[in-house]
Amino acid sequence: MGKEAPAMQGRYHSRTGYAPVDAVGYALAPRLEAHADAATGIMLYRTLTYGEGEITTTELRLDDADLLFMSVGAGVPAHGKVAGSTFSLAPNRATRVTFVPHGCDASMTFGTAARSTNFMFPRHLLNAHLAGIEQRATAPVLYSSDETLLTLIPMLEREIVTGGVGKRLMIDSISQAIAVALARIDPGVFAREAARITLPKWRLRLLFEFIDAHLGDELGLDALASVARLSPFHFCRVFKQSTGMTPHRYVIERRIARARELLATGGLPIEAVAMACGFASQKHFTTSFTRMVGVSPGRFRRATRQ
Structure with a gap:
């Protein structure tokens, strides 16, 4: 028999000062490090320890945020339930990605030696990056080894913690790429759709003038896409087709x-x-x-x- 997690009656909560993060309940007292990006509302928190003991449980229901996290296994079995579906994992130390959309209940029991990097996105943010297409990032993802997400998550972590010039544009671009991956959009279809769209020279000139007039501001993809009269989903690729460089560059x-x-x-x-x-x-x-x-x-x- 494996060790059992402590009962959740004495639920612990973190005290980061960020309500969605502190709403998550733990069987043992965790220690977290939290950061927030004021421009986008994305919250990043790293789990430093999950408390004293070998096994713990976390429970959550997020109504106003989507949770995406990258975790490293603790080498012991894990199990739980997300959006009504149960799961179990054999002992491992693999790095994997999980996505829990807003409105979903989740309960996970795992070893306290596990470590995770977690992001909470405001509930409409990821799908706003997909405006103009039908697909949405709404389905849970459980302990996936998706290479795209495993690459994007450390990039987003780095930008939120230490990002410099063009930070907002970079965070928007990475968040859009995450939304595309979670919505399981075929990158080839994405590229072909963008290739059919052109940006007239007069509109490109207006966009350049807008950028020059707001160089001192925190420019985001949504503002630039609006000036170009394109959806945020297509803007980056169409801009690069027209200029040879990304908006960020x-x-x-x-x-x-x-x-x-x-x-x-x-x-x-x-x-x-x-x-x-x-x-x-x-x-x-x-x-x-x-x-x-x-x-x-x-x-x-x-x-x-x-």
């Missing part, structure tokens, strides 16, 4: 170009230049500028004024 290059102008002709402090060009901090600005231009902002300013 284009915006970064325009921000660097604006920064070069301000450094060469103006008297703004470097920190103010960073803020005016949409960088999260002077540190992020200096790193990005040096990588793309080859010299630091300070050295560039001095060289242009000699």
